[in-house]
Amino acid sequence: MQCSTMQQKLAGRREAKAAAQKACASVRVAGASARVPVSTVRQATSSVRAASRATSVKVQATATVEKATAPAGSLSSNGAGTRVMIIGGDGYCGWATALHLSARGYEVCIVDNLCRRQFDLQLGLDTLTPIATIHDRVRRWGEISGKHISLQIGDICDWEFLSQAFTSFKPNHVVHFGEQRSAPYSMIDRQKAVFTQHNNVIGTINVLFAIKELAPDCHLVKLGTMGEYGTPNIDIEEGYITINHNGRTDTLPYPKQGNSFYHLSKIHDSTNMLFTCKAWKIAATDLNQGVVYGVRTEETMADPLLLNRYDYDGIFGTALNRFVVQAAVGHPLTVYGKGGQTRGFLDIRDTVRCIQLAIDNPASKGEMRVYNQFTEQFSVNQLAEIVEREGKKLGLTVQVTNVPNPRVEAEEHYYNAKHTKLVELGLKPHLLADSMIDSLLEFAVQYKDRVRHELIKPAVDWRKTGVKVNTMGAAVAK
DSSP, rough: HHHHHHHHHHHHHHHHHHHOOOOEEEEEEEEEEEEEHHHHHHHHTTHHHHHHHHHHOOOOOOOOOOOOOTTTTTOOOOTTTTTEEEEEETTTHHHHHHHHHHHTTTTEEEEOOOOOHHHHHHTTTOSOOOOOOHHHHHHHHHHOOOOOEEEEEEESHHHHHHHHEEEEEHEEEEEESSSSSOOHHTTSHHHHHHHHHHHIIIIHHHHHHHHHHHTTOEEEEEEGGGGGGGSSSSOOSSSSSEEETTTEEEEEEEEOOOOHHHHHHHHHHHHHHHHHHHHHHHEEEEEEEEEEEEOTTTTHHHHHGGOOOOOSTTOOOHHHHHHHHHHHHOOEEEEEESOOOOOEEEHHHHHHHHHHHHHHHHTTTOOOOEEEESSSEEEEEOOOOOOOOOOOOOOOOOOOEEEEOOSOSSSSSOOOOOOOOOHHHTOOOOOOOOHHHHHHHHHHHHGGGGGOOTTTTTOGGGGBSSOOOOOSSSSSSS
């Protein structure tokens, strides 16, 4: 009964939205606006969609995603002439950032080895949303926006490939997302732990050498994580802390307490970056990002082939995204342990804006800036309460259950992290209002038939990480 009520409410909203839409798509190219009938756009892209259907992506005529429409109001030339290489541009944050910058006139080059897609194949996972190949994504973006994104497929741990990418594109800024980003993945077994450390640390060292040798004026924008800090019983500063000790004072990097091999790899990255900023006068901005939620940005919702990935499983799914999907399919919200774990969170729309702010306001040569990139703090229990409340408003039956915590972490602790620097640069946060949860739930319900319930419960236990390869047992809990 509750599912029927939910569907009726969502259908009503979609009908109202459809009635308000005009019969043609607005395509804004280089500051000019042209009116193109949707039927014409569909005809022009039939070959692209046919190719897409040959893969795992199926764009259906009944999809409620926005039709082929360039993101009106966002296309501009503010970044004209600025060349930005986005390493990891096919991933969750990277793809949204690539489109955001391209729409605003930056010359964008995506560098990616597509390993995130390989992880899904390896572990038997899948994104909630049907995503197109990176080639079809880039091609479609060019068709509806008139903007070109360069694409180079290869591994930044391969110096020959990376050096050629730098030499050919000549970036002014490098945005580095290109790392294995999951703490649970790094704790599956010895093999995944070693891969995570090698891929992340060696890849970043190669990027630092590439800047030094091939693009010494290039500014590095590196995605770190708030997880580097751990949960200290004092306020978390933005990167550095001033200490008075035995009558002497110094400002030092804030102490780091990684809680997985993934977090430890990020700490190694930060240390290596700090060293090279001092030794080689590299300009770097380290963005210690909180937990990201959401899937909609103006650009990714402009066409079905631009849709971003949405992970809900126990390995790559982030807390709020997982809870929303669980509520949509009637699965109890899985709170790990006591649920007092508190973290910083931000909307994917703020992630892309933070990257742009870091690019537009670069660090000086020899400077390593550290910004804490999040907008609000919540405990896991608070997130579950919000999703439970909003789900019930939409006719869903939402329950919350506490499950044994697979991680080794404090479940009740002090947490107060500073995050003012990006706001001072001009960030206007999208806060987690009830309307945002409503929108996420609607999105999850739309794709709920793609949810595999066996992937929801956590299967990776920090205490049981061993030397035996555990690929086949990592995704589904026994």
